[in-house]
Amino acid sequence: MNLIAQIEAEQIASLGKEIPDFKAGDTIRVGYKVTEGSRTRVQMYEGVCISRKNGKGIAGSFTVRKISFGEGVERVFPLFSTNIDSIEVVRRGKVRRSKLYYLRTRRGKSARIAEVTNYKPLAEK
Secondary structure (H helix, E strand, O other), X not given: OOHHXXXXXXXXXXXXXXXXXXXXXXXXXXXXXXXXXXXXXEEEEEEEEEEEEOOOOOOOEEXXXXXXXXXXEEEEEEOOOOOEEEEEEEEOXXXXXXXXXXXXXXXXXXXXXXXXXXXOOOOOO
């Protein structure tokens, strides 16, 4: 293991975050800490993960797209952000691409993603 990867692994271990195994096409629910004045609350943001960048590393991020009041809304979350309270996989999607940017132009039935019913979790190394 090279030095940069070793330092990155130490940083991830020190954060102590539990990141579930998810990929593009999965519907996920992200609990994001929102500060309003002096109060802090957790706001859930549920939608389809349309992309993941930089893999499982410390600089990783993912984009979640949802339809809010008939308008498509996308939000990019850093994977190891301190403002993320929890990440929960609601359903697994069966897709053949790693980036689902084509969903931006789709509406209704053509924007559906088939669900994976025989999902097996990845074995950790």
